[in-house]
Amino acid sequence: MRLTNNAFPTTQRHWLTASLLLLLTLLSTALHADTNVRASVDRNRLSMDETLTLSLTADSMLFSDEPEVAALENDFHILNRQQSSRTNIINGSISSSRQWDLTLAPKREGEITIPAIRMGDKSTRPLTITVTRAPQGTANRSSDQQVWLEADITPRRAYVQQQLEYTVRLFSSVNFLDASLEQPEIEHALVESLGENRYRQRVDGRVYQVIERRYAVFPQRSGSLSIPALTLQARVESYRPSLLDPGRLVIKRSPPMEIQVQAPPASFDGALWLPAKNIELFEEWSDDPEQLQAGQSITRRVDIRAEGLMAAQLPKLPPLNLPGIKLYPDQPGLQNTTDESGLIGLRSESTAMIPTQPGDYTLPELRIAWWNTETNQPEVAVLPARTLRIAAAPGQIQDEAT
Incomplete structure (x- = not known):
């Protein structure tokens, strides 16, 4: 005998549907209530030229909330995000999880706290990592490097509101699949772009493609002016490139600098400091x-x-x-x-x-x-x-x- 929709009265069908929806809702609520969330890193000590992976895990693949990670951008560049789900069956016992992996590059040196990450109505525990200075020479020219950044600012001693010329040069002997270089943001100064030049330069017998960016910097107060390091995020061709190869991730930083800014000299008697x-x-x-x-x-x-x-x-x-x-x-x-x-x-x-x-x-x-x-x-x-x-x-x- 073939079963048709008319096998159950309409009222009974509606009751069954409502019951199933209620059961699923209660089951999802119970799973969320019992779900644990946690954060972990693949390393707790790294240099400024390295990256780490932050893993955020929920012990249920039915967990539907997204982690709130905006606070990470205060101290890190978020370079990549991946999401995965897992189900394990061991001796008839079923367990599942949902995981977010974030590739992070630090913006500064020192002890950095990865804050508690909100995941739905739960939060992970904060983690502390140590970021050290990049190894000597990695921020400057090196004959065995494929990619590096140089930076300079002139003059090194100036007056308030005087134009400083800040130049950043990116040297590369490999092809970029994707690249992003920060724009300078300098506290207590105005920054205006002066344009970009591209050329080739031979360094230690090797020819490099050079991308040069120039900026006019106008300090707005006297005292010490800090020019922070700029971060390059790039993917370059792998040693064995293929159509499916996403390339190697490269993180480079320009050297930070500091200059002294003087107040207008007492001998100037003009109506406006120029x-x-x-x-x-x-x-x-x-x-x-x-x-x-x-x-x-x-x-x-x-x-x-x-x-x-x-x-x-x-x-x-x-x-x-x-x-x-x-x-x-x-x-x-x-x-x-x-x-x-x-x-x-x-x-x-x-x-x-x-x-x-x-x-x-x-x-x-x-x-x-x-x-x-x-x-x-x-x-x-x-x-x-x-x-x-x-x-x-x-x-x-x-x-x-x-």
Whole structure:
């Protein structure tokens, strides 16, 4: 006899379904209540150039909650995450587990605590590991290395708000399958990218591909400035590459650095502290300022160009006051560009002028005091005064003649 859905009354079928769902819910709840969670590491001592594996385990494959691992990123780079489940049958007894394996690279040296990891309504116990300095020479050039990082910053002693040039070079003699290099984050400093260069360089008879990144760093307070190490995470071709080979994991770090930042010298008496390699003032006119007539509109643009400063650091120009000329200032324009010497800041201020009466009008001299970081001396950028001789409009001449 064939069994059909009509073999049980509808009410009985609903009762059976509800009972099964309740049983499964109670079973899952009971399993979660009895589930233990734990954390373990494959090593508790490593160097800055090494990684460790943190394993988070729940003693039930039915455990459905994900570990909350965001707090790990305070002290570690999370390079890889894998998840697996296991079931064991021993002498008729069944056990299962669910496990998360995380590959971690430390961000700093010293004693580091892996915090308690929340897993559902349970937490693992915290673990403590020791991270030591990378072995001597691994952060610098070595003839038997395939990948390494170099870093430099100039000058090593500077003034507050002065531009420093921070350069990071990645040397590699192998192909990258995947790579990621941190961007510098420096406390109490502003960082602006100056671009990237790629080239080849021969080192100890071996040719390396070099990726060079340059940054402008502007310290915002005097005292000691720490430049932390940058971390490279990469996978490179294995010694025996194959289509299924994910490559070898490589972790490299640039050397950390520290420089001293000085306060502005007492001998500087400018209104605004401007440490730069050079500052210049320029003006440009929309028409010939020597051929102006009353009622004729003309626009004057004044540029402040500074080598080694951002445009936002440059001062506003003093307002003009010229009775007999209507003035319509525009919003200032700010622009940052780069060259081999670093960042160049440009502030442009434009003013439309309409003289209403003929006569002579003098635009005052503009002066900006600044500090020359090349000569370590105060200087002044000057735009000389200019006299505008406004001729009468043809109609005005005719009216006067009559």
